[in-house]
Amino acid sequence: MGTSSKAATPSPAARARKQADASPWARAPERERQREAKRNAVLSTAAQMFNERGFHATSLDDIAARLHVTKPTLYYYVKNKDEILLECVRKGLHMTLDGIEASRQAGGNAVDQLRACMEVYADIVAQPFGMCLIRVGDEEVPEPSRTELRRMKSEIDHAFRRLVAQGVEEGSLAACDPKMTAFVIAGALSWIGRWYQPGGEYSAAEVARQCIATLMDGVLRRP
Template sequence: MATSALRTAAPASPWEPASTRAQQREVKRNAVLQTAAQLFNERGFHATSLDDIAERLNVSKPTLYYYVESKDQILLECVRTALDLMHDGIEAVRAAGGSAIEQLKACMRIYTGVVTQDFGMCVIRIGEDPLPEPLKTELRRLKAGIDLQFRRLIADGVAEGSLAPCDPKMAAFMLAGALSWVGRWYRSDGHLSPEEIADQGIDLLLNGVLQRPVATRRKKAASAKVTKAPRKKGKA
């Protein structure tokens, strides 16, 4: 009997390919972070344990250590994820170009959208205080980068005439502070969507709440319409 006839097909491996296992691990790791962020926002950082996170995920506590090292690292990753979303969104807006005021409005919408998500709310409600050094310093560096982008946009807006003269540093602090507070009071079951909150918030922050006299409003509206005087016809 030929040797080849004695050979049988190799059994299929019960393990997924390495690339698939890596993807599954990333999905599960993201689930750990998302669940942790939700619990931190609901109960607070110190009142949430790894056991709580594991229970909500229906896994054992030792299983979590396959994806994260500690609760401190979980908070760091949650906050870093939110700040990365803000940074990437702002960078995309800047790269797309346009007037400074339109870029500023777009960045304010991105900022509002992030702080109404689990990771963004974690930045606002929990922050960096529970973290030890040097993790706290790293997060401050990421925040400083976002603040600098807002300052530049405001300075550009003043330069182009779309914003009133102001201190860009103070203005950036005030705008970001107001938008950040949305993460404190926002509720997903509220009557306003994140988009509606962003639209109303931007209008209030940039246009104010004071009622302007009718004459002043008409004057500003007229000055906004730049028209060219008709050219007089010369003699032939």
């Protein structure tokens, strides 16, 4: 006589897992990744608009419109426009400091490291966050964040000073005042962030190459 078998009844725990898998909402880690990606999109778009129009001439409504969302949606990712600016400038500074440190860690003599740091700096100030750092700056950022950002800017200046001083000591750079020379280098490269326009006559790489060549080699014709 044959026996009939019945499908096993799922346990309550198994049913709960199945219901969770069928949820239209992503799990917590994925939701956090999505939120971070959207927050970065808010910051990137804001940086571009600050660069185009200026900080005061750009409203949260403008940023929301370019992202095709409502203004209240932005408040899920940022508190206000001041926080957006703070994060944009902070990102530009972190990118610069990380790039300079990576260039120094790559090794080489002082001139090699100085040139690599200049290339990093010139590249970043032609990008949205770096450009925002130069065009808007930290003047609009309220305290105590302004002090923090200025401390980070000082680290960039001192990195250039150390490399110039090291180059003079090695004999690979002409005798000079490291502080003044660092100001000239950083000032000249920073100005790229003010006048450079993507899609113009020169690419960002070509602008960086020519500016660095002028700073390193000068403009006098040599015999």
